[in-house]
Amino acid sequence: GAVVSQHPSWVICKSGTSVKIECRSLDFQATTMFWYRQFPKQSLMLMATSNEGSKATYEQGVEKDKFLINHASLTLSTLTVTSAHPEDSSFYICSAHDPRGPYEQYFGPGTRLTVT
Amino acid sequence: DAKTTQPTSMDCAEGRAANLPCNHSTISGNEYVYWYRQIHSQGPQYIIHGLKNNETNEMASLIITEDRKSSTLILPHATLRDTAVYYCIVRVGGGTSYGKLTFGQGTILTVHP
Numbered sequence: 001g002a003v004v005s006q007h008p009s010w011v012i013c014k015s016g017t018s019v020k021i022e023c024r025s026l027d028f029q030a031t032t033m034f035w036y037r038q039f040p041k042q043s044l045m046l047m048a049t050s051n052e053g054s055k056a057t058y059e060q061g062v063e064k065d066k067f068l069i070n071h072a073s074l075t076l077s078t079l080t081v082t083s084a085h086p087e088d089s090s091f092y093i094c095s096a097h098d099p100r101g102p103y104e105q106y107f108g109p110g111t112r113l114t115v116t
Numbered sequence: 117d118a119k120t121t122q123p124t125s126m127d128c129a130e131g132r133a134a135n136l137p138c139n140h141s142t143i144s145g146n147e148y149v150y151w152y153r154q155i156h157s158q159g160p161q162y163i164i165h166g167l168k169n170n171e172t173n174e175m176a177s178l179i180i181t182e183d184r185k186s187s188t189l190i191l192p193h194a195t196l197r198d199t200a201v202y203y204c205i206v207r208v209g210g211g212t213s214y215g216k217l218t219f220g221q222g223t224i225l226t227v228h229p
Contacts, residue, residue: 004159034216043203044160044219093159095217105217107152107159 002028002098006108013084013115021079021111023094029074030096034105035067038091050077084115120204125224128198134191136223138204141185147208149180150217151189153200153225160203160219163189194227201225 003026013019023033031052036044048069049057056069068080077096081088095107121139128134140149150165164171164178166187171178177190191198203222 006159036219043221044154046216046218049216091157095159106162110157110159112157 002106004094004096004106004108006094006111008111009109010112015085015115016083018080018082019084019113021092023077023108025075025096028098028100030098031074033071033077033094033096035069035079036093038093044093081113086115089113089115120206120220122204122220122223128194128225128227130196130227130229131193134194134198134225136189136202136225137186139186140206143184143206147206149178149187150205150207151178152203152205155200196227199225199227
C-alpha cells in the first residue's frame with residue numbers, strides 16, 4: 001500500500017515556541033491530506049483538511065492561526081503549532097488519500113508533541 | 117455521516133477468529149462501511165471497506181447485513197499482533213466530504229495466548 005511518513009516522530013519543546021511537523025506521501029501524489037490530533041485514551045479528532053495549492057479547511061473549534069497548515073506540493077503538508085502550550089501536547093497524525101486506490105486513506109505514523 | 121456503535125472492548129484467544137460487530141442503523145444508501153485499526157502509539161491502518169456486498173482481503177473479511185444496518189469484521193486467525201483499537205466508520209464516498217473520516221471510540225481488541 002501507499003506510504004505516508006511524518007517527521008519528527010517525537011518532539012519536546014518549551015512553552016511559547018513553535019513546532020513544525022511534516023507529512024509526506026512517499027510513493028504517490030496526494031492533493032488532499034488530513035491532520036488529526038489524539039489525546040491519551042481518546043479517539044482521533046480531525047483538525048483540518050489540507051488541499052494542495054489552497055487554504056486548509058479547519059474543523060469547528062480548531063484555531064487556524066494557532067495551527068498553521070501549508071500544502072505546498074503534492075507530496076508534502078506541514079502543520080506548525082505556533083506559541084505552543086502544555087495543553088497542545090498530543091499525538092498528531094496526518095493522512096493522505098491515494099487517488100489510485102478505491103477511497104483508501106493512508107495514515108502516517110504520528111508525531112508525539114510534548115510542550116514543557 | 118452516519119454514527120456507529122461498537123462494543124468498548126473484546127477478548128480473543130490467539131489462533132481463533134475475532135468477530136468485531138458494528139451497528140450503523142442510520143446508514144444511507146451511498147455510505148460505505150470502513151474498518152481501520154490503531155496499534156498503540158501508531159497511526160491507523162486501513163483494513164477493509166464495503167458498500168453492501170461482503171468483502172474479503174488478505175487481512176480480514178467484512179460481512180454486511182442485508183439491510184446494511186450492521187456489519188462484522190472478521191479476523192480469521194487472530195494473533196497477538198492483532199491487539200489494537202478497531203474503528204468502524206461509515207462515510208460517503210465522493211462529494212465534498214471525500215476522504216474525511218470521523219473516528220468514534222472503537223473497540224479495544226485484546227488477543228491473548
